[in-house]
Amino acid sequence: DYDESRIVEVSLWTPGSSRLHRMLVNFTGATVKKGEPLFEVYSPDLIAAQGEYLAAIESLQNLQKQIKSENYQIKAINKINYEAAQRKLLDLGMTIEQIKELEKNKTPDKVTTIYSPVGGTIISKMANEGDWKSRGMSIYKIADLSNLWIRSEAYESDLIWIRYGQKVKFETDAYPGSFFYARVAFIYPFVNEETRTIQIRANVQNTDGKLKPGMFARAFVESEIDSSGNVI
8 A cells, every 4th residue: 555654745835716727747657756847837826926026126126226235124124025025936836946037037927837846656636737726726646655555454363473563574466476575563453343353554665666556465474482472
């Protein structure tokens, strides 16, 4: 299964209603790198915020030319306005590099590219090109598949032999005869009343990408016993 702690949802940060101008990653299963462009968005609010930022820069530059260097209070106020306008653009999803390009061009961009905050695999795509979406609505769900969860079912009678941190050996139908190794990370605190089993979750490294979420696995735990018969 996916490691739930390594799943990230990419959502719109722009307020009001925004149009997905172009989807640069347009299907599930695609692999993306951190910082790779995901989609382009047309947002009237973001365009207006860019205009406010350019106006704040112009105001600060004009003020620096007009007032004397010792008038620190007025300079400080305008610098605060400039920094607030920049912070607003960052909060709306723009990057520092995009803001620097905006300063250079001195013209608001009609569409803005949104980049992936993480690297991973697109496991869900919740929007299409041309859709109008509101702030907070999810566009993609991205999972890092370099670490996965193995969910196993242990009978009640086996629970006495299982401990947190134990090594788990397992094989899959896809690679018969090949064994992988994981560590018990969590023992669920309830019993499945139909099967009389308890779910055991183990973490496994998957840097080579061989393991896929949804594969069926058979897992084994070999418990070490001390001289008193207790599990080490």
